[in-house]
Amino acid sequence: MAPDPADVEAFRGAVERALGLELAEVRTGELSETLGRRARARGLAPGAYVRDLVARGAAHPEWREVTQELTICETYFFRHAEQLRAFVGVALPERLRARAGPRDLRILSAGCASGEEPYTLAILLREHGVDAGPAIRGVDLNRAMLERARRARYSAWALREAPEAMRRRWFAEEGRDAVLDPSIRAMVSFEERNLAAEEPSLWAPELYDVIFCRNVLMYFSPERAREALARITASLAPGAYLFLGHAESLRGLTDDYLLRSAFGTFFYQRRGGAEPERRAEALLPPLPWRASPLAADGGWFEAIRGASERIQALSDPPGVTARGDAPAELDLRPVVALLERERYAEALDALDALAPEAAHGPDARLLRAVLLTHVGRPAEAEALCREILALDERGAGARHVMALCREHVGDLRGAMEHDLVAAHLDPTFAMPRLHLGLMGRRAGERSAAARDLEQALGLLAREDDGRLALFGGGFTRDGLIALCRSELARLGGAA
Ligand SMILES: C[S@@+](CC[C@H](N)C(=O)[O-])C[C@H]1O[C@@H](n2cnc3c(N)ncnc32)[C@H](O)[C@@H]1O
Numbered sequence: 001m002a003p004d005p006a007d008v009e010a011f012r013g014a015v016e017r018a019l020g021l022e023l024a025e026v027r028t029g030e031l032s033e034t035l036g037r038r039a040r041a042r043g044l045a046p047g048a049y050v051r052d053l054v055a056r057g058a059a060h061p062e063w064r065e066v067t068q069e070l071t072i073c074e075t076y077f078f079r080h081a082e083q084l085r086a087f088v089g090v091a092l093p094e095r096l097r098a099r100a101g102p103r104d105l106r107i108l109s110a111g112c113a114s115g116e117e118p119y120t121l122a123i124l125l126r127e128h129g130v131d132a133g134p135a136i137r138g139v140d141l142n143r144a145m146l147e148r149a150r151r152a153r154y155s156a157w158a159l160r161e162a163p164e165a166m167r168r169r170w171f172a173e174e175g176r177d178a179v180l181d182p183s184i185r186a187m188v189s190f191e192e193r194n195l196a197a198e199e200p201s202l203w204a205p206e207l208y209d210v211i212f213c214r215n216v217l218m219y220f221s222p223e224r225a226r227e228a229l230a231r232i233t234a235s236l237a238p239g240a241y242l243f244l245g246h247a248e249s250l251r252g253l254t255d256d257y258l259l260r261s262a263f264g265t266f267f268y269q270r271r272g273g274a275e276p277e278r279r280a281e282a283l284l285p286p287l288p289w290r291a292s293p294l295a296a297d298g299g300w301f302e303a304i305r306g307a308s309e310r311i312q313a314l315s316d317p318p319g320v321t322a323r324g325d326a327p328a329e330l331d332l333r334p335v336v337a338l339l340e341r342e343r344y345a346e347a348l349d350a351l352d353a354l355a356p357e358a359a360h361g362p363d364a365r366l367l368r369a370v371l372l373t374h375v376g377r378p379a380e381a382e383a384l385c386r387e388i389l390a391l392d393e394r395g396a397g398a399r400h401v402m403a404l405c406r407e408h409v410g411d412l413r414g415a416m417e418h419d420l421v422a423a424h425l426d427p428t429f430a431m432p433r434l435h436l437g438l439m440g441r442r443a444g445e446r447s448a449a450a451r452d453l454e455q456a457l458g459l460l461a462r463e464d465d466g467r468l469a470l471f472g473g474g475f476t477r478d479g480l481i482a483l484c485r486s487e488l489a490r491l492g493g494a495a
Helices: 005-019 025-041 046-056 062-070 081-098 116-127 143-151 164-170 222-235 276-283 293-297 299-306 308-314 333-340 344-352 362-374 378-391 396-408 412-425 430-442 446-462 465-471 477-490
Strands: 107-110 136-140 171-174 177-180 188-192 208-213 236-244 257-262 265-270
Touching: 005 025, 005 046, 005 062, 025 046, 025 062, 046 062, 062 143, 081 116, 081 208, 081 236, 081 257, 081 265, 107 116, 116 136, 116 164, 116 188, 116 208, 136 143, 143 188, 164 171, 208 222, 222 236, 257 412, 333 344, 333 362, 333 465, 344 362, 362 378, 362 396, 362 465, 378 396, 396 412, 396 430, 396 465, 412 430, 430 446, 430 465, 430 477, 446 477, 465 477
Parallel strands: 107 136, 107 208, 136 188, 208 236
Antiparallel strands: 171 177, 236 265, 257 265
8 A cells, every 4th residue: 555645745854854865746656655665674654664764863774775766876987078078177287286296186976876977087087197096085875886886897888978998998898898997996985975964074174176966966955955065165175176967056056166167068166266267267278369369350349340331231220229128127228228329428327327226236237237348447347247147157148248358358268268158058148159259250260150150140030139239239130130141251151
């Protein structure tokens, strides 16, 4: 007989408190079956089983059985390759500089399952000649998974994303299995640990250089995730790195990190490192336009204005369209109307004339940042964007304005990065794509520029009116589309 729903709910709550796992409504059937099965195995009624489990505490062996049944342990070697590139290309070199030597590196794979993640990191260290010794710690709650990890014997399926060269170099074939090289195994230690518990010896202050905690916290309840994150944060050295899974983000959870992007992916850096953004930039592979041809060439504002004559020949003149929707609940429409007519200084005055608390709302701040870039005050605009991003790091608009500001001061690398983040945060946002395309074309990056402009063209057709008014530099939708087409034509691409 199926357990009583009240017992299932009590079990759900007990699992959440002990293991951190939030068993969603859709997993109720699974939860109920697990409860029934385990209660029978212990010769108890379901209600009595739950009470016993709670009374004995999270260290009781019965929790292992529950863990085995309820954890999701999907993993494989070289998972999310772009994050691994960021690990090798950004996190590793930076942390090696921060430490006295490679043997001081400390890397944690939190929720390592059957070991593929920490072993991948070990392979990457070896491949890049970093002799870090047994630097990597893999921890998980699931004892059966840890046993598999220690055996280090894998199926072809676990290696489906591993590059062929890595497979040949670091695995020996034994029947149908691939057995990991002992020298890689020696770099990783495994421990049974609960990320939802205090575990002071795991979370020593400022211990780790890099923590991979991918696809783990997404199964936690918000409360447990917040607690686990606090432990993770405290145990990362200032300037150290945190990699989460693709579906996970720190949005709204903490302000202790900088959101970083490189190699087409996102990751987090604990604040407090020495000038992290500039240092990281210096370590990224130099881009061909580093010499800043755009800065000499005038940049975005000049580009967009310089193109206006060509655009006029191609489309209706970029007139002023009175658009009804303000970007906020506040009535910012008069300010936006002035912005659309390129009367930036007046618009700024009008905005400043609003009540101070209104002027400090997020939309008004963003509008102010846009206006400041137009009146040639990029440093103030950038400072404002940083404030906006400190409150919400996923603000694509503020990211794009940061890109404009960076470009203004000749930092093309920074401008590209901010636009890439903006485009990633909001894939429907046309302006960062257009900006990337313009910068790319002027820098001679023809194929990348054409790709960005083609994308911008598609996005502009659907772009939100309010956002066009805010970021369109005084151009109408048609004007911007025409700009895209003419830039594409100059690249010799199909427009
Ligand atoms: C989906 S796997 C992720 C494996 C690897 N990080 C990856 O991304 O490929 C999630 C792992 O988190 C572990 N886990 C879940 N709750 C945990 C907890 N409270 N403490 C430690 N590990 C936990 C599970 O046992 C499972 O092995």
